[in-house]
Amino acid sequence: MAKRVLVVDDEMDMRIFISTLLETNGYKALTAKDGEEGLVIACSEKPSLIILDVMMPKESGINLYRELRKHPKLQGVPVIMLSALSKKTFFYSQKMLDKYKEEEIPEPEVYIEKPAEPEELLDAINTCLEP
Amino acid sequence: MIAQGKEKGKTQVSRKTTDGGTPVEESSSENGSFLTDLGYRAVLDLLPCYVSIQDAALRILFTNSQFEKDFGPGVGRICHEVYKKTAEKCPLCPVQRSFSDQKPHLSEETVRLSSGEWADLAVYSAPITDIFGNVRAVIEMSGNITKLKENHKELAFLGQSVAVVSHDIKNILEGLQGGAYVVDEGIKDDDMKLAGKGWNVVKRNIADITAITQNILYASKKRFSKYQEIYLEDLIDDVVNLFEKKAEDMSVNLEVKTNPALPGVRVDPPGIRRMLNNVLLNALEACKADKENRFHKVTVRTDFYDKRHFMIEVEDNGTGMDDATREKIFKGFYSTKGDAGTGLGLHVVDKVVMGHGGRVEILTMPSKGTTFRVILPMR
Numbered sequence: 001m002a003k004r005v006l007v008v009d010d011e012m013d014m015r016i017f018i019s020t021l022l023e024t025n026g027y028k029a030l031t032a033k034d035g036e037e038g039l040v041i042a043c044s045e046k047p048s049l050i051i052l053d054v055m056m057p058k059e060s061g062i063n064l065y066r067e068l069r070k071h072p073k074l075q076g077v078p079v080i081m082l083s084a085l086s087k088k089t090f091f092y093s094q095k096m097l098d099k100y101k102e103e104e105i106p107e108p109e110v111y112i113e114k115p116a117e118p119e120e121l122l123d124a125i126n127t128c129l130e131p
Numbered sequence: 132m133i134a135q136g137k138e139k140g141k142t143q144v145s146r147k148t149t150d151g152g153t154p155v156e157e158s159s160s161e162n163g164s165f166l167t168d169l170g171y172r173a174v175l176d177l178l179p180c181y182v183s184i185q186d187a188a189l190r191i192l193f194t195n196s197q198f199e200k201d202f203g204p205g206v207g208r209i210c211h212e213v214y215k216k217t218a219e220k221c222p223l224c225p226v227q228r229s230f231s232d233q234k235p236h237l238s239e240e241t242v243r244l245s246s247g248e249w250a251d252l253a254v255y256s257a258p259i260t261d262i263f264g265n266v267r268a269v270i271e272m273s274g275n276i277t278k279l280k281e282n283h284k285e286l287a288f289l290g291q292s293v294a295v296v297s298h299d300i301k302n303i304l305e306g307l308q309g310g311a312y313v314v315d316e317g318i319k320d321d322d323m324k325l326a327g328k329g330w331n332v333v334k335r336n337i338a339d340i341t342a343i344t345q346n347i348l349y350a351s352k353k354r355f356s357k358y359q360e361i362y363l364e365d366l367i368d369d370v371v372n373l374f375e376k377k378a379e380d381m382s383v384n385l386e387v388k389t390n391p392a393l394p395g396v397r398v399d400p401p402g403i404r405r406m407l408n409n410v411l412l413n414a415l416e417a418c419k420a421d422k423e424n425r426f427h428k429v430t431v432r433t434d435f436y437d438k439r440h441f442m443i444e445v446e447d448n449g450t451g452m453d454d455a456t457r458e459k460i461f462k463g464f465y466s467t468k469g470d471a472g473t474g475l476g477l478h479v480v481d482k483v484v485m486g487h488g489g490r491v492e493i494l495t496m497p498s499k500g501t502t503f504r505v506i507l508p509m510r
Contacts (some may be wrong), residue, residue, distance in 0.1 A: 011302075013332045017309030020325065084302070115305040118312050123252045 002028040003129055006047040008038035008064065009082070010056040018082075021118055022125070029122045035059025039067060042074055046112060049128050051121075052108075054083030054090060062093060078128040079108040082121070087111050181252070181273045184259065185210050185226050192268060203245040210271075214242045225256035229269040233258045239276070251280045259486040288350075296475075299343055306336035342408065346475040349405055349482065356399035356486055358510070363396055363433050363443070364389045370407045371431055374415065383418045383427040390434040393441055398487060399415075403443075406483040407431075409476035410445045410503050417449025423498055436506045443507070448500035457493055480505075 003087055005027050007018045012033075019029035032038040036059045042050060050068065054061040061081065068074045082088065090111060098104055110124045175182050176196040183205060184193040191213065198205060205213045220227070225236035235257040242250055253275040258266040310332030315328025322373055371387050378385035411431065415490045418427035429447045436442040452460070460477050484491055489507035 011306070013309050013336065015305040015331055016328060017312055020313040020329070024320065077272050115301070115308060 002026055002050040004028045004030055004045060005049045005051060005125065005129075006030045006032065006038065006041060006042055006045065007051045008032045008035065008056070008061065009051075009053040010034055011053070014053065018121070021122060025122060025125075027125070027129075035061060035064035038064050042068065042077070043071075046073070047077065047079065049078050049125065051080045051082055051125075054081060054085050062090075062097070065108060066097065068107050070103075080110040080112060080121075080124050080128060081108045082112050082114060082116055084114045138359045154361055158184060177274075180275070182270065184211065184268050184270045186268050189220070189224075189226065189228055189267075190383045201246075201250075202242075214240070216243045225254050226269045228272055229256040229258045230266050233260065233264075233266050242273075249277075250275050251277045266481070296343065296347060296352050300340065303336045303343075306339070307333055310336060313316050342412070343475070345405060346409070346479050347477045349402075350475055356402055358397050358399050360395045361400055363393060363398075363441070364391075366400055367407065367431055367433060367443070370411065373408075374411050378415055378429065379420050381415055381427070383415055383429055385415075386428065386430045388430060388432045393435065394509070395432055396441055396507070398507065399483075402483040402486060406480045406505065407443065407445075409480050410505070413476060414445050414447035414449065414501070414503065415477040417447050417451070417501060419449070421449040421498070433506060440506050440508055443505045444502055446500065451497045451499045451501050452493075452495045 005022050007015055007022070007029055008031075009015050009018070010033055015031045015033070019031055022029040029048060030041055032041050034056050038050070038052070039059070052061045052065060061083065065079060065081065068077065068079065078127075081090065091107065093104065094107070109128055112121060112124060165312065177195060178195060181198040181201070182193075182195040183191050183198055185191055189210045191208055191210055193204045194202075204211050210226065211217055211219065211224075215221065217353050221240065223238060225238045228234075228236045235255065237256075238254050240252050242252055244250055251274045254271060254273040256269050256271045259268045259270055261267050308327045314326050315329075317323060317329055334421060367387060367389060371385060375385060377434025398421070411429070414429045418429065421427070427448060429441050429445065432442075432444040432446065434442055434444070484505055484507070489505060492504040493501065494504070495501040
């Protein structure tokens with residue numbers, strides 16, 4: 001059975017692009033348009049991988065990422081962060097939140113700055129899903 | 132006795148020759164004597180700036196004619212009453228500072244001319260001391276920098292627009308690249324449905340970049356409006372038709388209610404079209420962003436406002452705005468949409484409405500929706 005990958009992005013165009021990339025390469029794509037919806041689908045569908053946009057309305061990718069990592073059933077699911085935010089800024093914000101909330105959240109498996117090349121993203125997906 | 136004028140006079144009368152010889156009479160006898168004939172008063176009157184002298188009680192002792200021309204007679208009156216038409220002293224007033232530290236000062240002030248117009252001034256103040264070094268009065272010289280400030284604002288606006296717009300275009304390029312990828316995959320697999328899906332992404336992004344480009348052109352160019360008499364109904368139908376598909380995709384019910392009794396109106400059709408485009412887009416996006424209501428509706432209405440004005444209303448039952456947001460939305464580049472907006476849209480709306488001699492009213496309440504009412508003269 002095809003492995004399921006959840007794409008959480010508020011931009012419909014990005015959801016279409018990434019799900020096409022997934023579907024044409026043998027994966028099953030699930031989509032959510034914000035962090036809140038993402039968490040609901042992640043809980044019910046238990047995907048093998050989550051591709052997460054950082055800046056979204058309602059619940060942001062930053063918050064959802066932290067929630068996923070603390071969730072007993074989802075913390076093992078690899079996450080690819082995909083964002084227009086620079087890698088440095090993202091990791092800095094994570095460190096600050098760690099300090100502020102007095103918790104230690106591990107870094108995501110992959111961080112890709114937008115715009116993402118299809119090959120780069122596909123490589124990352126394949127690597128995360130290697131048996 | 133006031134020393135400054137005297138000293139100044141002295142320096143002009145004689146000067147040593149460069150070879151250290153005997154002082155000679157300044158060549159003023161040939162070149163500058165007409166100035167002496169003219170008198171200092173006349174020279175001050177010729178200055179293309181405002182000159183006034185105030186005493187410690189801020190009472191005006193002297194003004195030049197440029198001052199009188201723009202502010203009216205000032206001698207004997209309190210300076211802030213004349214310059215700013217206010218009973219309160221100006222905070223950080225350069226004249227008072229020169230009184231207290233005996234030094235010249237510079238500040239920027241916004242004043243009100245007797246015509247009622249506001250003007251920005253660069254104000255220089257310098258103390259006038261007596262022979263004992265006591266400040267007896269302060270001379271104030273101000274240049275009108277209103278035009279300069281406007282240019283400055285335009286430049287800042289352009290600078291900002293480059294930054295905001297590049298970010299936006301980057302997002303759109305990403306959409307175009309993604310869309311092209313989907314089209315390619317569709318063609319590769321002979322899957323026309325997929326290719327069509329990708330093509331829609333491409334088209335959507337082309338529409339976005341078109342809208343941005345038109346707004347930039349509107350915001351940054353001085354364009355001349357071409358007024359002509361039209362029936363509003365036709366123009367509104369045109370614009371609304373463009374949005375029907377988008378509204379359907381967003382599951383928003385888009386409705387038009389025009390008053391058939393409204394006569395032809397004289398407007399700049401491209402301007403009104405641009406304006407309505409932006410207002411409609413905002414209304415649709417306010418619905419999309421709203422997660423509370425299940426049924427979303429946008430209504431475009433035209434009607435008489437009063438005997439001499441008509442109005443175009445766009446009503447939505449989307450997110451609505453709080454007071455703080457409402458205050459800020461007309462500032463160029465303020466956007467509530469984060470990545471999805473440049474904040475240019477309402478700036479353009481404002482520009483078009485102003486150009487028509489109209490005004491905007493906004494009725495809004497958070498989580499209830501917004502009615503955006505544009506009121507324009509019939510002409």
